[in-house]
Amino acid sequence: MTDPTEAEINAFDITDAEAAQINAIAHPLLADPAPDANDDLVQIDSTVDGTVFITINRPAKKNAFDAATIAALHEAFETLHGADNVRAVFIRGAGGTFSAGADLQWMADAAGWTESDNRDDAMGLARMLKALHDIPALTIAVVEGAAMGGGAGIVAACDMAVAVEGSRFAFSEVKLGLIPATIAPYVIEAVGARKARQLFLTANTFDADYAAHAGLIDMVLPEGMVDEFISMLTDSLTLNAPGAMGEAKRLVRDVAGQKIDSGLLEETAKRIARARVSEEGQEGVRAFLDKRKPRWAE
Ligand SMILES: CC(C)(COP(=O)([O-])OP(=O)([O-])OC[C@H]1O[C@@H](n2cnc3c(N)ncnc32)[C@H](O)[C@@H]1OP(=O)([O-])[O-])[C@@H](O)C(=O)NCCC(=O)NCCSC(=O)C[C@@](C)(O)CC(=O)[O-]
Known part of the structure; x- marks a missing residue:
């Protein structure tokens, strides 16, 4: 995957006057900001031009998601299902990691549960991913740092994904005696069944270039280009109905x-x-x- 050409960058340009006109039109999320609960685990910010930023915010655990984080993400994603004027939803991770996937302490605790309790619990993750997949706006994962296991599954469930050079990915589940089950439909949709088999069964760590080559992400961003990418994309989307x-x-x-x-x-x-x-x-x-x-x- 190559970086955008100057012509492509210019195609996203709108004038300041146009931006001001668009920005003058408030959207419903501003009047009634999204989730009140779970502010700590998931941060939600929105702008007047229909852009929402959802940040997984558990940096001490590399943004691994336990049941509470999954519930917070689910709530954030569902809130966006009825937000007609939102054009773009960026998903990010706090503290230099996208997400380390399922919280392995939580996975370990579940060993003492019945199979049926485990299934009910796993449904929480499955529903969260579906809620992300069903957001009507364009969803974009912005990976800065590691996206492992279910973290890479979130990347796959988005419509589009970019990663900064140096980011790492792995579907490491089989190294842990687990399987990438709830994330499989999204990964297979993104990379195809054959590549998914390779990534799942080797469980190898791969870099952003390989993620782009595999189809898991769309573009590798040079270090320091995230803000520019976001503003370029959001500007271009304001032109769309x-x-x-x-x-x-x-x-x-x-x-x-x-x-x-x-x-x-x-x-x-x-x-x-x-x-x-x-x-x-x-x-x-x-x-x-x-x-x-x-x-x-x-
Ligand atoms: C992310 C890097 C590369 C950072 O690597 P690093 O920067 O070297 O950081 P670290 O490894 O020192 O981790 C920092 C802290 O985060 C914790 N931590 C870190 N990851 C987790 C985790 N997942 N769960 C719980 N805690 C985690 C880790 O234990 C440590 O805690 P401390 O010792 O400071 O208290 C590294 O930590 C790593 O490789 N983590 C494991 C990633 C992994 O294998 N994830 C797969 C999880 S299984 C899964 O997602 C199942 C699922 C959802 O796919 C099933 C399905 O689809 O149904």
């Missing part, structure tokens, strides 16, 4: 893996027909023909 972004995400979810038959053709034609007559569809096409920037309802 928020409703259409959500529809496009649902489209991929619903169409992926389907047989291309007449039923699917009908379905996709119905969706573009709906988009063409929508307020956004009308405004976006009209703006192009009028040679002006579109104005999206927030």
Whole structure:
């Protein structure tokens, strides 16, 4: 994966006046900030232009997630399901690690539980990952440091991921006598079944370049470029119709893996027909023909 070219960077540019106009439109998360509980384990920050930052904040344990952290993440992700005006959700880890995956003390404690208790407990993690996957906005993992086991699973469950040079990844579960079970659907979706078998069975640690090559992340960022990447991406997203972004995400979810038959053709034609007559569809096409920037309802 190569770094963005200057032309690609410029394509994200909007003027200060446009940014000010967009920033003037407040979104609901600001009026009613997300989660009150679990502020310590998970930090949530939002900006006026529809960007949310969720930071896993347990640096003393390398952002490993126990039941309380999973509950806090789940709550944060679910809050975003109805936030129509949020365009981008960045997931980060505090203190120089993305996440060390499942808390191994918690895993050890569970050895004394019944299989059924363990299953119920694992469902908490499975539901948290699904809540992340179901966020209608674009989700982006920003890896700075290690993303291990379930931490790399969170990366896979996002729509997009970047990692700073020097970041490390591993699906280390089989080294621990465990398996990457709840994260498997997302990892397989990201890298394919064959690569997932290789990564899961070797449990080797790999670097950001290899993660990009495998398809687990989209881009390797040079050290010190995270803020610039975030601002470039968020600026570019303010140009997109928020409703259409959500529809496009649902489209991929619903169409992926389907047989291309007449039923699917009908379905996709119905969706573009709906988009063409929508307020956004009308405004976006009209703006192009009028040679002006579109104005999206927030
Ligand atoms: C992350 C690095 C590279 C940092 O490596 P480092 O920077 O050298 O830091 P460290 O190893 O000295 O760790 C600092 C502190 O964090 C703790 N720590 C660290 N990780 C964990 C953890 N997971 N659970 C609980 N505690 C953890 C560690 O025990 C230590 O605590 P202290 O001794 O200071 O009290 C290293 O610590 C490491 O390799 N950790 C283990 C990562 C790992 O193997 N994760 C897989 C977990 S299993 C899993 O995720 C299962 C799952 C979810 O996939 C199952 C499913 O899919 O269903």
